[in-house]
Amino acid sequence: MMNVTHPEKDRGYIPIADHGLIGNLRTAALISTDGSVESYCVPNFDSPSIFARILDKDKGGHFSITPTIPFTTKQSYLPNSNILQTKYLNEQGVVTITDFLPRQPTSAKTRPLLAWLIRRVEVIRGSMPLRVECAPAFNYARSSHTTEILLDTSVAVSYSPVPRDPHNKALFTSVEANLNLDLRYTAESTLENVAEPVVKLNLLDLKAQGHRGPGVWSHLDLKEGQIVTFVLRTPPDVKLPPQAQPSREAAQELGIPYEKLVAGASTLRPHDDPILTRASGSHLTMCLLQYAHPFRRRCCHTNTYWNAWIACSTYTGSWKEAVTRSALALKLLIYEPTGAVVASPTFSLPEYLGGTRNWDYRASWIRDSSFTLYALIRLGFTHEANAYMEFIFERCSVLLIGTILRYTIHVECTGEKEFPEVELTHLDGHKGSKPVRIGNGAIDHVQLYQRELKPFERDTIHGSLSGTSWNVGTVLLLSPSASIHLVSQPPDVIAHAKDPDLVAIDRGRTLSAMHSRAIHLEPLGIRLTEKRSLPCPRRNEWYAARDALYEEIMQKAWNKEKRFFAQSYEDLDILDSALLIMPLVFFSTPVDPRFLSTLRQILLSPERGGLTSNGLVYRYDVKKTDDGVGGEEGTFCLCTLWCVEALARAGEYDKAMLERAVGMFEDFLQYTNHLGLCTEEISDAGEALGNAVQGFTVQPITHALEDFGNVLKSGRSEICLSLAQPFGTPMYTPVDPATIPVIFLQTECLY
Numbered sequence: 001m002m003n004v005t006h007p008e009k010d011r012g013y014i015p016i017a018d019h020g021l022i023g024n025l026r027t028a029a030l031i032s033t034d035g036s037v038e039s040y041c042v043p044n045f046d047s048p049s050i051f052a053r054i055l056d057k058d059k060g061g062h063f064s065i066t067p068t069i070p071f072t073t074k075q076s077y078l079p080n081s082n083i084l085q086t087k088y089l090n091e092q093g094v095v096t097i098t099d100f101l102p103r104q105p106t107s108a109k110t111r112p113l114l115a116w117l118i119r120r121v122e123v124i125r126g127s128m129p130l131r132v133e134c135a136p137a138f139n140y141a142r143s144s145h146t147t148e149i150l151l152d153t154s155v156a157v158s159y160s161p162v163p164r165d166p167h168n169k170a171l172f173t174s175v176e177a178n179l180n181l182d183l184r185y186t187a188e189s190t191l192e193n194v195a196e197p198v199v200k201l202n203l204l205d206l207k208a209q210g211h212r213g214p215g216v217w218s219h220l221d222l223k224e225g226q227i228v229t230f231v232l233r234t235p236p237d238v239k240l241p242p243q244a245q246p247s248r249e250a251a252q253e254l255g256i257p258y259e260k261l262v263a264g265a266s267t268l269r270p271h272d273d274p275i276l277t278r279a280s281g282s283h284l285t286m287c288l289l290q291y292a293h294p295f296r297r298r299c300c301h302t303n304t305y306w307n308a309w310i311a312c313s314t315y316t317g318s319w320k321e322a323v324t325r326s327a328l329a330l331k332l333l334i335y336e337p338t339g340a341v342v343a344s345p346t347f348s349l350p351e352y353l354g355g356t357r358n359w360d361y362r363a364s365w366i367r368d369s370s371f372t373l374y375a376l377i378r379l380g381f382t383h384e385a386n387a388y389m390e391f392i393f394e395r396c397s398v399l400l401i402g403t404i405l406r407y408t409i410h411v412e413c414t415g416e417k418e419f420p421e422v423e424l425t426h427l428d429g430h431k432g433s434k435p436v437r438i439g440n441g442a443i444d445h446v447q448l449y450q451r452e453l454k455p456f457e458r459d460t461i462h463g464s465l466s467g468t469s470w471n472v473g474t475v476l477l478l479s480p481s482a483s484i485h486l487v488s489q490p491p492d493v494i495a496h497a498k499d500p501d502l503v504a505i506d507r508g509r510t511l512s513a514m515h516s517r518a519i520h521l522e523p524l525g526i527r528l529t530e531k532r533s534l535p536c537p538r539r540n541e542w543y544a545a546r547d548a549l550y551e552e553i554m555q556k557a558w559n560k561e562k563r564f565f566a567q568s569y570e571d572l573d574i575l576d577s578a579l580l581i582m583p584l585v586f587f588s589t590p591v592d593p594r595f596l597s598t599l600r601q602i603l604l605s606p607e608r609g610g611l612t613s614n615g616l617v618y619r620y621d622v623k624k625t626d627d628g629v630g631g632e633e634g635t636f637c638l639c640t641l642w643c644v645e646a647l648a649r650a651g652e653y654d655k656a657m658l659e660r661a662v663g664m665f666e667d668f669l670q671y672t673n674h675l676g677l678c679t680e681e682i683s684d685a686g687e688a689l690g691n692a693v694q695g696f697t698v699q700p701i702t703h704a705l706e707d708f709g710n711v712l713k714s715g716r717s718e719i720c721l722s723l724a725q726p727f728g729t730p731m732y733t734p735v736d737p738a739t740i741p742v743i744f745l746q747t748e749c750l751y
Helices: 248-254 258-266 278-284 301-310 320-331 366-378 383-397 450-461 467-478 514-521 524-532 539-556 577-581 593-602 637-650 655-669 695-714
Strands: 019-023 028-032 036-041 049-051 062-067 072-077 084-089 093-100 116-135 146-151 168-174 179-189 202-204 215-223 226-233 422-424 436-438 504-506 509-511 719-721 745-747
Touching (some): 019 084, 036 116, 146 202, 146 215, 320 366, 320 695, 366 383, 366 695, 577 593, 577 637, 593 637, 637 695, 655 695
Antiparallel strands (some): 019 028, 028 036, 036 049, 036 062, 062 116, 072 084, 084 093, 093 116, 116 215, 116 226, 146 168, 168 179, 179 226, 202 215, 422 436, 504 509, 719 745
C-alpha cells in the first residue's frame, strides 16, 4: 500500500533513508522523496552548504518542487546511472522530476564540467499543480544575501504572437559568503497543440523562519507535454558585450533570423554560460538522459558517463544489482580533481536521534578511503586507486618535515589548521539532534591499519610500483607514531612494536585496543616485498616482531572464563565487533576455535552479553565502554556486514553458519532504502541513522556478495595452507581441504 503525502505549510523532517544521492565527482546533493534538495555544498564536498534543510527544517535552506495536492511518490535511479528520478502520482496526473549534476563523457576532455544542478519537471499524464521554492541559506545559514529577479539574457525565448511577460531569472548574492547563485529555467512543450508553460518567479520572504535573505517561488500549473527545466549554478564573473545578449528586437533591426543571431551570440559567451534554447535545453536535459523520443535519440552525456563507467565492472556473481548500485554510490565519493575519497558527502546527521554523536565526514581519511578503493578494485576499477595514491604522494610532497598529514580532499597545504571542528549552535539538527558540527577534530586522526595501504599493495600486484613509491610507502607504513610523517629515513618499527602509540585513537581517548594491535600485526610490508622482490633488509626482525605480538595478544586478550577475545587487555569483559575482521586480515583462520567462540558471543543479544539485535550488530556496548564521546548510537552497518563475512567464511566448513550468513545478509538488505543505499547506522526501530552515503558502510556489501558468490559457485572458496605461521603469509597453491590435517586453514583473498 502506497502512503499518500498531504502537502503542509509547516513541513517536518523527512527520514534520512528517504533520500537519494546525486553527484558529479566534485560535490553531491541529497534529494528527498518529496522533491526537495535537502543537502548541497557548493562548489566542493567540503564547501559551506547552500541547502541544509535536513539539519534545520526552517532555516537550513532548500530547493523544493512539490505538488500542492495530495500525491504518492516513487523514486529511482535510471538503470546503471546516478541520475535520479522522482515521480508524483495521483488520479489527476503524473509528474516526473529528473535531478542530476551533469558530467561530460570521459572522452570529452576539452569540454568544461558544468557545475550546475539541473532539475527537469515533466508532466507524463494529465495535469498537476506544483509549487517551486528556491531558498538558499549561504555558509551553513550563517551569511546574509540579497535576491534580485532580473531579465535573463541567457535564454532564447521562443516566438509568441501574444505579448507575454519577460523571461526572468533569480540572482542570489552573498557578499559575506563570497558566493553568487542564479536560478534559470527553460520552458517547452513536446506537443504541437499544447502551449509552452508560463513560469513567473516571485520573491519569497522567509525571515519568520530564520532565513537571512529572500528566496523565490513559483506556481506551476502544468499539463501533459509541458516541461520546465531549472538550472541552479554559480554564474561566471564576466561582463558580456551587447552582441552576446540577443533579442528578437535586435534580430528585426538587423534583418536576420533570430535563430542565427542566437547562434552567433553563443560564440561570444563563456563555455559555462551558453545561451539556453529549446534545443540546447533538450541537449542539457533530455539528451543527457537518453530518452527514446524519436527526435531525441542523441546519446546523453551524463548517462553515457555513468553507463560507460559501470560497464567496466568485472563482477559476475549473485545480487549483481545490489553490487552495481553500491559501486555507483562509492564512485560518488571520489573528488576527481585530486583523486581523494571522502568518507561521506554529508555532515552531522545523527548516529542516535536526539543524541550528540553528529560528525562531519567530508574529509578523506586513509582508513575510509582504503575501504572504498579496495571494494572498487575487487570490482575491476583500478583507476581510482591509482589516482588516490598519487593524491597521497602529492599531499606528502607539499608537507614540511615532521608535519602530520591532515586528511582534507585538497593537495594544497596552507600551514593552518585545516577543516577545524566547529559547532553550529544556530541550527536545530536533524529532528533536534544537537550539536550540528562542521569540520572534524579527527582531521589528523592517527589511522594506519593494514587495510589502509591496500591501494598501495594493489600497485604491486599490477606491477606499477616504483622505487620512489616504495620509499614513500615505507615511510607511511613504518612511522613510529602510526601517523603519516614526511621523514628522510624510515623509522625503527621494531623498536616501537609494543609502543603505546600503536593503538587506536578514537575522538581523543586512547584505546589500548587488542583489535588495533591485531590489525597492525598483519605483515603488509613483508607481503609487499615478497610480491615484488623489493628490498627488505630487516625481514627477520619484522617476522620476530609480528610473532611476538601474536603471542602477546593470544595470552593477554583472551578471556578464558567467558571464552572470547576482549576489546583490550585492560577490559577483558568487554566485547568489540571490530574483532570480527580477525580472519579478514589474516590474524586467524575463519574456523579458529577461539575466533568462532568470539563470533558466537557477538551474535548473542545485548541482554545476553552479545552485540547483536534483530540481526544487526553494535560496535560495542557504549554503556560499558567510555569512548570519550558520550551518548548512544545505533547498530553499525559496517559491523553487521563484517559479521556476515565472518559467518560466510566459517560457513565454508559449517553449513549452518553459511545459512546464517545468507539469512543475515538478506535481512540486512531490507534495511537499505528504496534506492538500495544504506546509512552509517540503524536504530532499534529500524530507522536509518548517521551520514549517508558512507563509504565504509557501502563497500562491505560488495565484499560479502563476492564471498557468497565464491561459496555458492563452488561450495567452498579457494583454500590455502599456512604452515607454522600463526598470523601467516598464506601459500598460494590451492589444495583440497579434505587432504589437510587439523592445522591452520586460511581462505586466500586480497584482504
